[in-house]
Amino acid sequence: MTMMMPPIVDMRLRPPIPAWTRGSVFRTAMHYPRQMISFKGARSAWLEDLDLLFQEMDSAGIRYGVLIGRASSGAGNLGGVENSEIVEAVTTYSDRFLGFLGVDLDDIDKGLAEIREYAAVENIKGISIEPGSARKPRWSDDPSLDPIYEIALEYDLPVSISLSGLLSVLGGHDITWSSPVSIQRVAQKYPDLKIVVSHAAWPYAEEMVVVALACPNIYVSPDLYASTKGMICADTYVKGANMFLEDRTLFGTAYPVKDIQDSLRDFLDLGWRQDIIPKVLYGNAAKLLKLDL
16 A cells, blocks of 8 residues: 555544443444454454554544444443533543534433533534434434434534444344435435434445435445445445545444454455545545544
8 A cells, every 4th residue: 555544534433431331332332343253353442441542543543533422222232322421532532532422312302402512512523313223213304303403403513323234233123224215305304414324324335325326415434334344235335435425435443343453454455446535534524524634
């Protein structure tokens, strides 16, 4: 590899800090390495060593890791992280982490109040919901979610909608709840709302790419599903970016699933057009999250 690498924004990273490790969130995030020999997991993750994570981030050129909030109200074993602790993390480690505030879909009013309280915190960059894996799953265009999209517009924050078949299963539901079709309706109803589809609705990759093609306010963030060699559907995300989503595809590792350097190495071997790699690794996220280029 001879190209000069840009600073990288990892759009899905769960650090080994108490907010994540003391409950089930970090263990659930380690599902693949705990269950499958092909996923070794990061050394820092097994040891739950934050300083070692920082060394791994530096070795891979990760400028920021984005902490995507989770407030799952007891859905399966997913667990949750308090928004106050996300704020504490991005404030304490402001040179390392950015945060998206989570909204518990069983207590949306509380989530809205916390968005109003914390939206002005410097490193808070968005809002996170997980409708397909909530305790009571719902489609992304469920009317109950409209206040979340409206407050995101009010505060000019993007919304991360996390969807994946595994996430739905871990929440106790079938994989059809990870379909991205309902996001198209949200994006068309709120054309000024920036939507990040975290996990990129895996395994509905083809539908995800076409929905994003139809809606210019949708960003595709496949994280481990496009940074793992041999992963099913990865080539669809790559082809989508190479052909027409070069400005709206985002890089992520889904740490602690894999070693960060392994994720970056696998990402670079998946066949991305060389000229769009800096956009996917940093440029697109920097524009979306209003970071200094």
